Amino acid sequence: MEWFWVILVLLLVGSAASLLGSFIVLKGFGMLGDAISHAVLPAIVIGYLIGGIYDNNWFLILSIALAVLTSLTIEWLYQRTRMYPDGIMGLIFTFLFALGLLMIDLWTYSVDLDPECVLFGEAAYIPFSFFLIGNALIPKQLILSVIIWLIILIFTFAGYRPLALSTFDRIYAHSIKMHPSLWQYSISALVAVLTVIAIESVGIVLLLSILVVPASIAFLWAKRLHSMIFLAQIVNATLIFLGLLFALYVDIPISAGIAILGGLALLTITILKKK
Amino acid sequence: MDLPIHIFVALAFIGWFSGLMGAVLLVHHRVLIGDVLSHSVLAGVAFVFLLFLEVSFPLLIAGAIASTLLAALLIEFIKNRTPLKEDVVLGIVLAFMFAIGIAFLAVSQKIPSIEKAMLNTLLLGEVSAILPNEVPYMVIASIVGSLVIWLLYKGWFFTGFDPVFGQTQQVPINRLRKILLFIVASGILLTAYISGVVLAVGLLIAPALIGRFFSTRLYSTLLLSGLSGAVLAVLGGIVSAKVEGLSTGPLIIFSAGLIGLLTILFSPHYGIVLHRIRYVLFKWSRGQENILRAAYKVLERTGNTSYAFSLEELKQACDDPPPSWTILLKVLEMKGFVKQSGNKWLLTPQGLEKAKRLTRLHRLLELYLSEIVKIAPEKVHSYAESLEHIITPEVEQRLYELLRDKQYDPHKKPVPWNGSG
Numbered sequence: 001m002e003w004f005w006v007i008l009v010l011l012l013v014g015s016a017a018s019l020l021g022s023f024i025v026l027k028g029f030g031m032l033g034d035a036i037s038h039a040v041l042p043a044i045v046i047g048y049l050i051g052g053i054y055d056n057n058w059f060l061i062l063s064i065a066l067a068v069l070t071s072l073t074i075e076w077l078y079q080r081t082r083m084y085p086d087g088i089m090g091l092i093f094t095f096l097f098a099l100g101l102l103m104i105d106l107w108t109y110s111v112d113l114d115p116e117c118v119l120f121g122e123a124a125y126i127p128f129s130f131f132l133i134g135n136a137l138i139p140k141q142l143i144l145s146v147i148i149w150l151i152i153l154i155f156t157f158a159g160y161r162p163l164a165l166s167t168f169d170r171i172y173a174h175s176i177k178m179h180p181s182l183w184q185y186s187i188s189a190l191v192a193v194l195t196v197i198a199i200e201s202v203g204i205v206l207l208l209s210i211l212v213v214p215a216s217i218a219f220l221w222a223k224r225l226h227s228m229i230f231l232a233q234i235v236n237a238t239l240i241f242l243g244l245l246f247a248l249y250v251d252i253p254i255s256a257g258i259a260i261l262g263g264l265a266l267l268t269i270t271i272l273k274k275k
Numbered sequence: 276m277d278l279p280i281h282i283f284v285a286l287a288f289i290g291w292f293s294g295l296m297g298a299v300l301l302v303h304h305r306v307l308i309g310d311v312l313s314h315s316v317l318a319g320v321a322f323v324f325l326l327f328l329e330v331s332f333p334l335l336i337a338g339a340i341a342s343t344l345l346a347a348l349l350i351e352f353i354k355n356r357t358p359l360k361e362d363v364v365l366g367i368v369l370a371f372m373f374a375i376g377i378a379f380l381a382v383s384q385k386i387p388s389i390e391k392a393m394l395n396t397l398l399l400g401e402v403s404a405i406l407p408n409e410v411p412y413m414v415i416a417s418i419v420g421s422l423v424i425w426l427l428y429k430g431w432f433f434t435g436f437d438p439v440f441g442q443t444q445q446v447p448i449n450r451l452r453k454i455l456l457f458i459v460a461s462g463i464l465l466t467a468y469i470s471g472v473v474l475a476v477g478l479l480i481a482p483a484l485i486g487r488f489f490s491t492r493l494y495s496t497l498l499l500s501g502l503s504g505a506v507l508a509v510l511g512g513i514v515s516a517k518v519e520g521l522s523t524g525p526l527i528i529f530s531a532g533l534i535g536l537l538t539i540l541f542s543p544h545y546g547i548v549l550h551r552i553r554y555v556l557f558k559w560s561r562g563q564e565n566i567l568r569a570a571y572k573v574l575e576r577t578g579n580t581s582y583a584f585s586l587e588e589l590k591q592a593c594d595d596p597p598p599s600w601t602i603l604l605k606v607l608e609m610k611g612f613v614k615q616s617g618n619k620w621l622l623t624p625q626g627l628e629k630a631k632r633l634t635r636l637h638r639l640l641e642l643y644l645s646e647i648v649k650i651a652p653e654k655v656h657s658y659a660e661s662l663e664h665i666i667t668p669e670v671e672q673r674l675y676e677l678l679r680d681k682q683y684d685p686h687k688k689p690v691p692w693n694g695s696g
Binding site: 025033088216 | 307310349357358359360369370372375377382473474477483484487488522524527528533536551
């Protein structure tokens with residue numbers, strides 16, 4: 001039963017990530033997930049300080065708040081300076097990660113927190129905490145994954161037209177009052193929420209990988225946005241199943257296995273592709 | 276915790292070199308490459324662990340350089356062969372290399388003999404682990420790296436700011452971009468040594484942003500970035516020596532990040548806060564000018580000889596309304612340009628003089644735009660509206676000389692020359 005949950009969570013988070021991934025790949029924000037995943041460390045430390053290590057929701061609430069705040073700050077600083085979006089992003093996330101490490105240093109007696117587990121997170125070792133719904137025990141991570149998956153699914157389908165327009169022709173979108181920067185902010189905020197949920201459920205490495213790899217592979221083939229989004233979903237599911245088998249076969253962490261396979265798949269396509 | 280002097284020497288040189296690398300990457304908009312390369316170190320080091328089951332310094336360095344070079348090659352390869360944007364390629368390679376590192380690490384942790392503390396040091400950095408006999412190598416490597424960057428200074432100029440022009444000047448743009456990648460691939464190890472692989476990019480970015488936000492030229496950006504890198508690294512070292520229990524690496528990155536953020540907010544030329552203040556000041560001075568010009572328009576229409584006008588007339592005549600009518604009219608009153616009498620306003624002689632000058636400038640600009648630049652007359656008004664506030668006195672004089680015999684603007688309104696009207 002445990003395995004069933006793991007696979008289901010992987011598929012849901014993967015599907016949500018590759019939905020957002022299409023817009024991220026087209027816009028070129030490939031490092032946003034990396035930045036946000038590092039930036040939430042202070043919130044995680046404070047969350048653990050308030051609620052202890054096991055089964056507390058402070059960690060989740062504070063991290064989501066900090067993640068959304070970080071992504072909005074990055075976007076805002078860039079809108080204001082119009083200089084070096086990559087530099088500003090790097091500055092903020094290293095600053096916050098360093099702050100988190102210093103907080104661990106300061107309160108190391110009360111926090112038994114390993115920064116490695118934040119960075120590595122592993123799907124198969126998720127300490128599932130279960131809720132009783134009706135007659136079934138449902139893991140918390142599954143509920144969170146379903147919620148975020150539904151939110152992102154509805155967001156993408158309901159906002160398909162403005163999203164596509166603000167991705168491809170921002171100026172036109174602006175001129176017909178579609179508020180492209182608002183849609184931009186929403187994508188950043190959703191990546192932030194998804195990242196925090198992924199830290200707890202599938203691990204950061206895997207999230208970084210599925211945010212960009214399936215959508216990039218789809219991008220190399222598809223000619224239209226909707227076929228790209230659809231193709232990314234298929235690539236994502238295939239990668240997750242094959243990666244799972246690969247990881248079990250060579251006995252490495254599942255998230256690492258899927259991420260490695262994803263990288264290899266993209267490399268193979270790049271090599272085979274005619275220039 | 277007391278830090279011996281040789282560690283400060285290492286911090287200063289590595290800080291300088293990191294700042295320099297960061298500055299060059301920043302002007303190329305490629306600074307996040309530092310993050311990808313430093314995360315790749317893990318894969319090489321863990322691989323060497325697995326292969327030889329022991330920790331030896333030269334082997335580790337070889338493994339680390341091999342993996343950063345591999346990452347650099349992958350970035351270049353995917354970028355050249357696909358239409359994917361650079362940031363996306365970075366994300367792909369980062370996830371791939373980091374996943375390999377984690378996989379190797381997971382395998383190595385099943386072998387009991389391996390020291391895990393060593394890997395933690397690698398991930399998060401441990402300055403106090405630097406030995407006196409390693410310092411000379413670090414210093415030499417930093418100097419060599421800096422020299423290479425300085426030697427190619429002219430090249431960065433083209434690749435960073437104007438690659439197309441560089442190509443016409445026979446500058447090998449693509450080769451230079453590859454060289455930059457390989458300098459950083461080898462140099463990032465030094466940075467990672469003091470800050471750990473996860474935070475290494477912070478010691479590249481913060482000094483580079485400080486250098487860039489405080490200077491407008493490439494050489495001063497490089498110099499300032501290098502210097503602030505050295506100062507920030509040493510400063511972090513000093514603080515961590517004074518305060519018990521704080522690790523040096525995170526402290527350096529934290530203070531560097533803080534100063535970098537303050538720079539983005541408050542630096543004189545590009546800083547957000549001063550920029551905002553200048554913007555608001557400009558909006559308010561533009562508002563005053565618009566009010567005076569609207570007043571002139573009203574008087575022109577009514578022909579009021581006592582130079583009186585009401586607020587409603589003013590609001591109707593103004594095409595570009597100011598942020599606040601009441602405040603700005605009060606400001607103009609304090610400056611002696613207008614006077615209040617009952618519910619009417621009066622233009623003082625100075626006010627009239629100024630309003631006339633602004634109107635003259637506006638109408639001459641319209642004339643200039645329609646007759647010399649050949650822009651359709653119905654469009655010139657809004658262009659003149661935005662230009663008239665930023666014209667310098669020198670340009671104004673030239674306009675007077677150029678158009679001195681014109682009596683009417685494109686909309687057949689008289690140009691108020693001195694002595695007339």
